[in-house]
Amino acid sequence: MTSSIMNVEITDKVIKEHGLKPDEYQKICGILGRKPNITELGLYSVMWSEHCGYKHSRALLKTLPTKGDKVLQGPGENAGIMDIGQGWAVAFKVESHNHPSAIEPYQGAATGVGGILRDIFTMGARPVANLNSLRFGPLTDPKVKRLFSGVVHGIADYGNCMGIPTVAGEVVFDESYSENCLVNAMSVGLLKHDQIIKGKATGVGNAVIYIGATTGRDGIHGATFASTEITNESTEKRSAVQVADPFMEKLLMEATLELIHGNLLIGIQDMGAAGLTCSTCEMASRGGAGIEIDVAKVPQREKGMSPYEILLSESQERMLLVAKPGCEQKVHDILAKWDLHAATIGVVTDTGRMVVKENGKVVADVPADSLTEAPVYYPAKSEPAILKKHKEFDENSVPIPTNLSEVLEKLISDPTIASKRWVYRQYDHMVRSNTLIRPGSDAAVIRVKGTQLGLAMTIDGLGSYCALDPYEGAKIVVAEAARNIACSGAESIGMTDCLNFGSPEKPEVFYYLDRVVAGLGDACRAFGIPITGGNVSLYNENPTGAIDPTPIIGMMGLFQNVENRITQWFKNEGDFIYLLGSIGQSIGGSRYLAVTHGKKTGLCPTLNLDVELKLHQSLKALADQKLLQSSHDCSDGGFAVALAESCFTGATHEEKSLGATVTLPGDGRVDGRLFGEAQSRVIVSFKAVNTAKVEEVLKKFGVPFEKIGTVGGDALVIGKEVKIGISRLSDLFFTSIEKMMA
Amino acid sequence: MRFSVPVFPGSNCDHDCEYVLRNVENQSVEMIWHKDTDLKNPDCVVVPGGFSYGDYLRTGAIARFSPVMKSVADFAAKGGLVIGICNGFQILCEAGLLPGALLRNKNLKFICQSVYLRTEETNTPFTNACKPHQVLKIPIAHGEGNYFIDADGLKKLKDNHQIVVRYCDSEGKLTPESNPNGSLENIAGICNVNRNVFGLMPHPDRSGEDILGSHDGNYIWKSILWTKVGVQ
Numbered sequence: 026m027t028s029s030i031m032n033v034e035i036t037d038k039v040i041k042e043h044g045l046k047p048d049e050y051q052k053i054c055g056i057l058g059r060k061p062n063i064t065e066l067g068l069y070s071v072m073w074s075e076h077c078g079y080k081h082s083r084a085l086l087k088t089l090p091t092k093g094d095k096v097l098q099g100p101g102e103n104a105g106i107m108d109i110g111q112g113w114a115v116a117f118k119v120e121s122h123n124h125p126s127a128i129e130p131y132q133g134a135a136t137g138v139g140g141i142l143r144d145i146f147t148m149g150a151r152p153v154a155n156l157n158s159l160r161f162g163p164l165t166d167p168k169v170k171r172l173f174s175g176v177v178h179g180i181a182d183y184g185n186c187m188g189i190p191t192v193a194g195e196v197v198f199d200e201s202y203s204e205n206c207l208v209n210a211m212s213v214g215l216l217k218h219d220q221i222i223k224g225k226a227t228g229v230g231n232a233v234i235y236i237g238a239t240t241g242r243d244g245i246h247g248a249t250f251a252s253t254e255i256t257n258e259s260t261e262k263r264s265a266v267q268v269a270d271p272f273m274e275k276l277l278m279e280a281t282l283e284l285i286h287g288n289l290l291i292g293i294q295d296m297g298a299a300g301l302t303c304s305t306c307e308m309a310s311r312g313g314a315g316i317e318i319d320v321a322k323v324p325q326r327e328k329g330m331s332p333y334e335i336l337l338s339e340s341q342e343r344m345l346l347v348a349k350p351g352c353e354q355k356v357h358d359i360l361a362k363w364d365l366h367a368a369t370i371g372v373v374t375d376t377g378r379m380v381v382k383e384n385g386k387v388v389a390d391v392p393a394d395s396l397t398e399a400p401v402y403y404p405a406k407s408e409p410a411i412l413k414k415h416k417e418f419d420e421n422s423v424p425i426p427t428n429l430s431e432v433l434e435k436l437i438s439d440p441t442i443a444s445k446r447w448v449y450r451q452y453d454h455m456v457r458s459n460t461l462i463r464p465g466s467d468a469a470v471i472r473v474k475g476t477q478l479g480l481a482m483t484i485d486g487l488g489s490y491c492a493l494d495p496y497e498g499a500k501i502v503v504a505e506a507a508r509n510i511a512c513s514g515a516e517s518i519g520m521t522d523c524l525n526f527g528s529p530e531k532p533e534v535f536y537y538l539d540r541v542v543a544g545l546g547d548a549c550r551a552f553g554i555p556i557t558g559g560n561v562s563l564y565n566e567n568p569t570g571a572i573d574p575t576p577i578i579g580m581m582g583l584f585q586n587v588e589n590r591i592t593q594w595f596k597n598e599g600d601f602i603y604l605l606g607s608i609g610q611s612i613g614g615s616r617y618l619a620v621t622h623g624k625k626t627g628l629c630p631t632l633n634l635d636v637e638l639k640l641h642q643s644l645k646a647l648a649d650q651k652l653l654q655s656s657h658d659c660s661d662g663g664f665a666v667a668l669a670e671s672c673f674t675g676a677t678h679e680e681k682s683l684g685a686t687v688t689l690p691g692d693g694r695v696d697g698r699l700f701g702e703a704q705s706r707v708i709v710s711f712k713a714v715n716t717a718k719v720e721e722v723l724k725k726f727g728v729p730f731e732k733i734g735t736v737g738g739d740a741l742v743i744g745k746e747v748k749i750g751i752s753r754l755s756d757l758f759f760t761s762i763e764k765m766m767a
Numbered sequence: 768m769r770f771s772v773p774v775f776p777g778s779n780c781d782h783d784c785e786y787v788l789r790n791v792e793n794q795s796v797e798m799i800w801h802k803d804t805d806l807k808n809p810d811c812v813v814v815p816g817g818f819s820y821g822d823y824l825r826t827g828a829i830a831r832f833s834p835v836m837k838s839v840a841d842f843a844a845k846g847g848l849v850i851g852i853c854n855g856f857q858i859l860c861e862a863g864l865l866p867g868a869l870l871r872n873k874n875l876k877f878i879c880q881s882v883y884l885r886t887e888e889t890n891t892p893f894t895n896a897c898k899p900h901q902v903l904k905i906p907i908a909h910g911e912g913n914y915f916i917d918a919d920g921l922k923k924l925k926d927n928h929q930i931v932v933r934y935c936d937s938e939g940k941l942t943p944e945s946n947p948n949g950s951l952e953n954i955a956g957i958c959n960v961n962r963n964v965f966g967l968m969p970h971p972d973r974s975g976e977d978i979l980g981s982h983d984g985n986y987i988w989k990s991i992l993w994t995k996v997g998v999q
Binding site for chain 1: 776777778779780782783786787790800816817818820821822823876877878879880906908910970972973975976978979980
């Protein structure tokens with residue numbers, strides 16, 4: 026078996042099947058000073074894929090701000106880590122699992138959660154919260170219902186079994202994702218500063234130990250698969266999707282944390298994309314060392330696996346570690362306690378090479394660095410003509426509906442805007458008894474036991490804006506995520522991003538990527554928020570075209586005192602309601618324009634970064650002085666939808682909702698004022714007695730504000746334009762998705 | 768008072784039980800590994816929630832064979848107080864310490880939300896701090912919490928006053944809408960005939976502090992403390 030695959034001739038066809046270009050093959054020959062054998066070709070194939078090697082995106086990603094006072098670990102490790110004070114740190118990262126989920130939604134999504142969790146506990150952090158961002162085609166499509174249901178079920182089963190609460194997320198339904206769903210999973214972990222460990226191998230002669238599940242033939246070439254477009258033949262690549270075993274991962278997590286906290290390890294790395302190959306070469310490369318392993322010693326699930334298959338398998342729930350000298354027995358004792366497989370499969374060397382043997386015979390021998398340093402490309406870009414057409418769209422051609430209450434009812438029932446209760450009720454969002462703000466508010470909040478500290482977190486994306494104006498759209502994504510954190514009363518300290526795009530080898534797609542990265546960078550610099558890591562998912566295309574350019578932002582917020590947290594829901598009859606920011610009147614790029622008029626076009630809203638920053642600072646100051654009862658940002662559906670959402674008290678629809686009566690500020694298009702998506706706007710409520718103090722803070726930061734009404738009654742009344750009973754509106758909001766999925 | 772919490776490899780509410788007992792109730796807590804048999808001389812055993820051994824087969828089906836559960840059964844047989852929460856309840860049913868079984872939720876999905884419980888029996892060591900028919904707000908988080916028992920078994924439960932808590936609405940009314948998982952007669956928790964073993968699907972371990980949305984779980988913990996300390 027082994028000899029047959031070893032003897033495969035490296036033809037042009039074989040090189041192409043491995044996703045390598047002719048000049049990349051020549052480069053490999055140059056590095057090795059000879060032709061690679063098939064096993065070595067496999068190693069370069071996965072490590073030089075976009076998924077592992079970032080070859081089309083690395084040059085752009087390097088322009089993003091990654092430094093800051095609180096950054097303990099920036100990009101380049103399994104996850105970023107930030108200081109949160111009192112000796113504590115938070116590790117977090119978002120990652121995509123789009124391609125596997127499109128083919129096999131349950132397993133694809135579940136293993137996505139498993140992968141990101143391993144990234145967190147590999148750093149020494151105990152995972153304390155999960156988030157996810159999902160995008161599908163329209164929910165009326167039966168195929169989408171199956172995908173949506175499978176993905177949510179997969180995420181739920183994995184996170185629930187692991188005992189990690191899934192506390193926040195977003196779901197968007199849009200035609201752009203009909204053939205390419207997006208599944209981005211984020212995880213957050215807590216650790217003490219002295220518990221940080223990295224994925225490096227050092228110390229010549231130290232044992233390299235494999236732990237966790239056995240290696241099978243599942244997921245071979247997953248990373249390469251994730252770096253190509255989805256075609257009708259993609260379902261044939263189902264074997265490239267891995268199978269999830271959350272119980273195994275739970276054992277692995279507990280054992281790993283016990284090993285790290287027992288100070289028994291030099292380095293540890295999970296086997297995710299590109300499996301044993303990636304963990305071996307990355308650990309060697311980071312440690313400035315070499316590694317020699319023998320694949321015959323790898324615990325195997327199936328007989329007759331070749332070195333090629335063992336090295337490229339993406340079987341889940343496996344880790345590679347280097348133990349401190351003299352600690353091997355203790356390592357094995359802990360693994361035995363958790364009934365885990367463990368095998369010493371190799372040794373650290375000083376050669377700088379990754380040497381793979383099979384029963385002592387060398388089957389691959391390459392410089393470790395050369396695998397982790399994929400070629401860097403600067404693809405061509407050209408501005409798509411469609412962008413100009415969007416800008417020229419005449420809003421006056423859109424008729425203003427006569428019944429605006431009906432429009433609000435339709436918007437609140439739109440699956441993208443409607444409550445995601447159907448989703449988060451399937452996630453255990455309370456386990457570990459830290460969840461102080463559950464799913465449904467602008468940001469979720471968890472406490473750090475034994476301290477006053479708290480973490481606010483949210484995950485957001487805005488593909489529809491980026492499709493109209495990638496630069497402004499990207500700025501707005503960052504602003505909106507940070508605004509959600511600010512509304513909860515916390516300060517944004519860092520973020521992680523996942524860039525979901527089409528093929529970077531198409532100049533029009535690369536134009537979007539280039540402008541989005543520029544927008545993200547400018548917003549982060551303006552807000553002083555570093556990016557501590559993330560992921561790119563390119564090639565989200567199908568024969569009919571690419572997805573909307575979709576950057577997803579996971580934002581981390583910090584409370585010095587978690588008692589200052591705020592939810593988005595009105596609390597008391599008689600409280601004053603203020604609009605912070607200016608009302609605006611454009612309908613360009615809005616969900617309203619798409620849902621009511623069937624048009625995804627127009628001028629994307631614009632964002633002034635200084636104005637936005639002052640808004641965040643004022644919200645934090647108001648929260649610190651405990652002046653607010655509620656705070657909610659205006660996003661999808663604009664002013665009217667934000668007001669309605671503020672009325673639906675409580676995330677689980679179990680408490681009584683409160684009505685409100687407000688005026689409609691501004692002048693100009695009435696639908697634009699109600700449903701337009703102008704930026705930097707927040708709706709707050711507070712006790713009348715605090716009016717002077719609230720206004721003083723807002724004036725200090727120069728934030729425009731206007732009193733618009735009071736909380737109370739059993740209807741939402743907006744000027745003369747809208748009047749709807751709260752129980753009816755609330756019912757539409759909470760049951761819309763449930764009815765569609767019944 | 769001394770509590771012991773058995774820890775299975777897939778337990779994940781063991782931390783929550785430990786935290787509420789140690790930090791909120793200020794009691795002593797021992798965590799007992801599933802391969803061990805020494806319960807460390809407890810006054811009460813708390814079998815926590817989670818997925819004991821992954822539960823791919825059937826919830827709690829394998830846990831009952833573990834060494835620690837043998838000791839828990841012996842402890843219960845001698846009259847020791849045992850409370851099983853969520854997966855702990857499932858394990859106690861599988862182990863035969865409590866009658867009946869927990870089937871998949873009626874909607875076939877995992878459900879995580881706050882629910883209301885009506886205290887049906889206050890004459891138990893686990894609910895004696897509650898008033899008759901007191902309504903408790905406590906969360907659930909499970910995929911298999913649909914309590915079932917045959918007609919004979921149900922009659923025995925009723926004859927012996929073993930139905931301890933039922934799902935209800937915020938006013939204490941037993942309605943079909945307030946029954947989240949399809950449990951027979953809204954049953955959320957039961958005790959054994961001797962009243963020293965109690966199992967329930969909702970989580971008093973997640974509802975011991977206002978900051979978490981409810982402190983009503985404390986009525987359960989306080990009851991246990993009162994029983995043992997005898998302050999009544």
